[in-house]
Amino acid sequence: MSDLVSQDLNMVFRSPKGETVHALKDVTFKLKKGELLTVLGPSGCGKTTLLNITAGFLRPTSGKITLGGNEINGPGVERGMVFQQGALFEWLTVAQNVNFGLRMKKVDQKTTEKKVEEWLEIVGLKGFGNTPTYQLSGGMQQRVALARCLINDPELILMDEPLGALDALTREKMQSLVLKIWKETGKTIILITHSVEEALLLGERVYVMAPRPGRIHKEYKLPFASKGLNQDLREIKNDKEFVSKREEILSMIWNMEEEIMGKEAG
Amino acid sequence: MIISSLTFLIIFAVIGAILYGQRLIKTEKSDAVFGNPERSKGGIHWVVVGSSFLLFLWLYYSWDIAKAFYPKSANEICQVAKVRESMLSLKYLFPIDERQHKSTAIIHRENENIQNYISEISSNPNLSEVDKNTYINILEKIKLSIPYLTNEKYLEFETKNTINKLTDRINNLTNVFPTNNFPPALALDEERILNEGLSKQLGWGATGMEIPPLPETKLGLKYHKAAEELTLISDEFFQIRNHNPQYKLLTNDIKSDIKNHRDKLNDNQELEITLLKEINKLNKRIQFASIFPPTTLVQFEQAVRNFDNVQKKEQGSIATKDALLFPGGTIVSSGPTCAEDGPGRWLPKPSDTFRIFADMLKPSVGFKFVPMFWYEMMGVNKIVGFILPDWIADIIPGKYPIHSSDGQVKPNFKSKVLDIVTGNFEAFKIPVPVGHIWDSFLRVFLGLVFGIILGVPLGIFMGLNRFAKGFFDPLVELYRPVPPLAWAPLVITVFGIDNVGKIFLLFMVSLSIMIISARAGASGTQLSKIHAAHSLGASRWQILREVIFPNSLPEILTGIRVAVGMCWGTLVAAEFLAGTTGIGFVENVARKYMQYEVIWITIFVMGMLGLLFDITIRKIIDKTIPWRGKG
Numbered sequence: 001m002s003d004l005v006s007q008d009l010n011m012v013f014r015s016p017k018g019e020t021v022h023a024l025k026d027v028t029f030k031l032k033k034g035e036l037l038t039v040l041g042p043s044g045c046g047k048t049t050l051l052n053i054t055a056g057f058l059r060p061t062s063g064k065i066t067l068g069g070n071e072i073n074g075p076g077v078e079r080g081m082v083f084q085q086g087a088l089f090e091w092l093t094v095a096q097n098v099n100f101g102l103r104m105k106k107v108d109q110k111t112t113e114k115k116v117e118e119w120l121e122i123v124g125l126k127g128f129g130n131t132p133t134y135q136l137s138g139g140m141q142q143r144v145a146l147a148r149c150l151i152n153d154p155e156l157i158l159m160d161e162p163l164g165a166l167d168a169l170t171r172e173k174m175q176s177l178v179l180k181i182w183k184e185t186g187k188t189i190i191l192i193t194h195s196v197e198e199a200l201l202l203g204e205r206v207y208v209m210a211p212r213p214g215r216i217h218k219e220y221k222l223p224f225a226s227k228g229l230n231q232d233l234r235e236i237k238n239d240k241e242f243v244s245k246r247e248e249i250l251s252m253i254w255n256m257e258e259e260i261m262g263k264e265a266g
Numbered sequence: 267m268i269i270s271s272l273t274f275l276i277i278f279a280v281i282g283a284i285l286y287g288q289r290l291i292k293t294e295k296s297d298a299v300f301g302n303p304e305r306s307k308g309g310i311h312w313v314v315v316g317s318s319f320l321l322f323l324w325l326y327y328s329w330d331i332a333k334a335f336y337p338k339s340a341n342e343i344c345q346v347a348k349v350r351e352s353m354l355s356l357k358y359l360f361p362i363d364e365r366q367h368k369s370t371a372i373i374h375r376e377n378e379n380i381q382n383y384i385s386e387i388s389s390n391p392n393l394s395e396v397d398k399n400t401y402i403n404i405l406e407k408i409k410l411s412i413p414y415l416t417n418e419k420y421l422e423f424e425t426k427n428t429i430n431k432l433t434d435r436i437n438n439l440t441n442v443f444p445t446n447n448f449p450p451a452l453a454l455d456e457e458r459i460l461n462e463g464l465s466k467q468l469g470w471g472a473t474g475m476e477i478p479p480l481p482e483t484k485l486g487l488k489y490h491k492a493a494e495e496l497t498l499i500s501d502e503f504f505q506i507r508n509h510n511p512q513y514k515l516l517t518n519d520i521k522s523d524i525k526n527h528r529d530k531l532n533d534n535q536e537l538e539i540t541l542l543k544e545i546n547k548l549n550k551r552i553q554f555a556s557i558f559p560p561t562t563l564v565q566f567e568q569a570v571r572n573f574d575n576v577q578k579k580e581q582g583s584i585a586t587k588d589a590l591l592f593p594g595g596t597i598v599s600s601g602p603t604c605a606e607d608g609p610g611r612w613l614p615k616p617s618d619t620f621r622i623f624a625d626m627l628k629p630s631v632g633f634k635f636v637p638m639f640w641y642e643m644m645g646v647n648k649i650v651g652f653i654l655p656d657w658i659a660d661i662i663p664g665k666y667p668i669h670s671s672d673g674q675v676k677p678n679f680k681s682k683v684l685d686i687v688t689g690n691f692e693a694f695k696i697p698v699p700v701g702h703i704w705d706s707f708l709r710v711f712l713g714l715v716f717g718i719i720l721g722v723p724l725g726i727f728m729g730l731n732r733f734a735k736g737f738f739d740p741l742v743e744l745y746r747p748v749p750p751l752a753w754a755p756l757v758i759t760v761f762g763i764d765n766v767g768k769i770f771l772l773f774m775v776s777l778s779i780m781i782i783s784a785r786a787g788a789s790g791t792q793l794s795k796i797h798a799a800h801s802l803g804a805s806r807w808q809i810l811r812e813v814i815f816p817n818s819l820p821e822i823l824t825g826i827r828v829a830v831g832m833c834w835g836t837l838v839a840a841e842f843l844a845g846t847t848g849i850g851f852v853e854n855v856a857r858k859y860m861q862y863e864v865i866w867i868t869i870f871v872m873g874m875l876g877l878l879f880d881i882t883i884r885k886i887i888d889k890t891i892p893w894r895g896k897g
Contacts, residue, residue, distance in 0.1 A: 100812070
């Protein structure tokens with residue numbers, strides 16, 4: 001069983017002025033293999049910190065997080081990451097970006113080429129292999145980032161607002177792509193987002209986090225992601241249940257934000 | 267011929283391009299809005315106007331247009347300049363170009379001097395009363411001597427007569443000068459000498475003398491002869507001394523006074539000695555100043571003025587050419603030679619410049635026995651011997667052969683290897699480039715390459731590692747702010763005036779730039795890219811090679827571009843300091859011999875090479891980092 005288990009995760013940042021910021025406080029959760037978790041919350045609630053700790057880019061102040069029983073102690077191939085801006089290597093072509101992980105592992109060229117072909121097709125970039133990445137649009141760049149991450153066959157995929165910078169239309173297409181990949185590969189996915197709608201649409205489970213200190217405020221288990229696999233996303237968005245859940249979470253976040261503003265004003 | 271056609275071509279090009287530009291302005295739509303950046307696009311015809319204008323300025327101000335259309339104009343102006351020179355001291359006597367008569371000015375000045383001395387002496391506490399009285403007495407006497415020079419009644423008949431004769435000669439010259447009778451036919455041998463000189467005389471330009479001095483035209487000959495006559499008159503005039511007996515008596519008296527007093531002084535009395543010397547000088551100045559009574563030279567002055575007017579009138583086309591085609595200066599005569607006085611002197615004529623440049627490019631000519639840029643056949647063995655270090659042979663086990671008792675040396679493996687690494691073997695020859703330009707290029711190239719090889723890894727290391735940054739920062743920051751040339755004397759002393767010293771200096775220049783740019787590139791890598799590489803399973807070395815290095819390439823290449831410019835500037839200055847080859851050396855030697863053409867050639871060559879370097883690097887940048895600014 002390669003579950004992701006987090007136990008009393010604490011993260012305290014110290015600013016140069018000496019103030020301490022409690023970015024995460026006693027975060028405990030368990031994610032089973034093949035689950036899709038979306039994390040939602042107002043800015044500054046520690047979403048990205050949580051993701052960075054999971055990826056191994058940060059060491060938690062206390063507590064531990066394990067994947068399949070192994071404590072996470074640094075970045076690793078078994079945890080792929082998709083960044084907000086893609087973080088593509090702009091000096092490489094699409095194919096070179098996608099096969100980066102395989103090249104690092106020195107997989108033979110034939111297998112690499114075959115896999116790259118496969119993944120470019122899945123993300124809908126067939127024939128773009130030799131294009132320099134800086135010539136791609138934002139959505140296409142994000143597809144490359146997705147393929148680059150998935151070609152390594154990670155156990156866990158971490159997505160840090162991967163669709164945040166895209167226009168509405170592209171965003172919707174990418175959301176179906178994420179769902180499709182989730183279904184076809186059966187990967188565990190953690191996706192961080194600002195958009196309530198996106199969180200509801202994609203998340204089999206949704207964590208709403210609260211700031212100061214960053215903690216998991218509320219947890220939902222939702223049916224929309226499984227529905228979205230064979231139903232039009234726009235229809236789901238008009239679903240009564242969907243709308244009521246969306247309003248509930250939105251007002252929750254609004255309240256949190258107002259509370260912060262109040263605190264700051266006070 | 268080429269220059270005159272070029273001049274016309276330039277004029278046509280400028281007019282044509284301006285007309286074309288004017289027509290285009292009316293149809294250009296983007297011109298409707300002032301400030302629209304589109305308005306600065308295109309305009310190759312204005313480039314034509316700009317460069318033609320520049321070329322025209324060069325042609326005009328170097329007096330090459332004058333040379334192209336009137337090759338003899340400089341020679342003619344030279345003859346006029348001779349007349350001007352011969353009249354210079356005569357005109358100086360009178361208020362022609364001056365404000366006062368020279369006599370008036372001198373009398374005024376020396377009277378003032380006498381007065382100053384008197385007051386200075388009488389108030390000087392270091393002089394004894396007796397001395398004071400003596401000196402003041404002498405000064406008063408000098409003052410009294412002036413009227414003997416300026417009073418008409420003391421003027422001797424002899425003097426008057428000579429002045430009248432000279433006046434007549436000038437008047438005579440004035441009368442015949444405009445006519446065809448002047449100059450009178452040359453004597454046979456005089457003409458022979460002149461023709462012989464003319465046949466040997468080289469053209470105007472950088473061929474030998476700046477301006478050919480012997481008159482080449484009839485009009486020129488007229489001025490040449492007039493100048494000869496005027497020089498004689500002038501010499502004779504300045505031999506006249508208005509020393510009438512009364513004046514002589516007084517000056518002798520003054521002289522003996524000075525001498526008597528001087529004899530009484532001992533060598534320690536420096537103040538007195540100096541004063542006496544000054545007084546003596548003052549007396550002599552008055553004595554030899556050609557001071558005449560105010561009315562004596564009236565007719566002589568009129569004669570000089572008349573001739574000056576006539577010669578100016580007779581110049582005709584020469585004066586026009588001088589005014590139009592010799593901007594910023596003219597040609598002056600000094601003794602036997604004529605010279606350009608103005609931009610024509612330091613701004614070489616394009617025609618001369620290109621001719622000399624073509625000469626210098628010939629491998630057989632070059633500059634100081636070294637061609638500018640050529641090739642030389644060199645055996646491969648020499649190159650191998652130069653590249654392979656000799657110690658390769660030394661570290662091979664065994665001993666070098668020892669000669670045998672029958673006086674033979676039998677080579678063994680070790681000695682054969684030594685032959686190879688020292689280049690002591692037969693091999694085919696290949697051409698290698700040589701010359702000043704190549705030497706300069708090679709120095710910059712090698713300095714740069716060594717700087718890059720060491721600077722880029724070090725810079726990246728410093729950008730990634732706290733220890734490396736802290737450890738090397740003081741070293742780099744200590745030597746970097748020093749202007750490279752300030753290091754030159756030291757580096758040249760240690761490493762020699764030849765290639766090693768200069769390459770090391772350039773290495774120092776490029777090293778600091780490369781370290782700083784590589785460091786900036788490495789530490790400027792986006793964290794998310796490093797994160798991505800990490801989670802894609804890249805090792806440290808792989809991240810360095812595949813992410814950090816390519817990511818810092820734009821900075822590194824920009825650094826190289828800056829370093830090339832800096833190296834190029836430093837090299838030329840270093841070659842100025844010391845060395846026997848290189849573009850800077852050429853310029854330095856040319857400067858010593860005032861070869862303005864060569865100086866300008868080196869300036870052009872340096873500009874062109876610098877541009878070439880920059881364009882090459884820009885091309886490389888465009889090729890290797892097309893993603894720059896798009897990530």
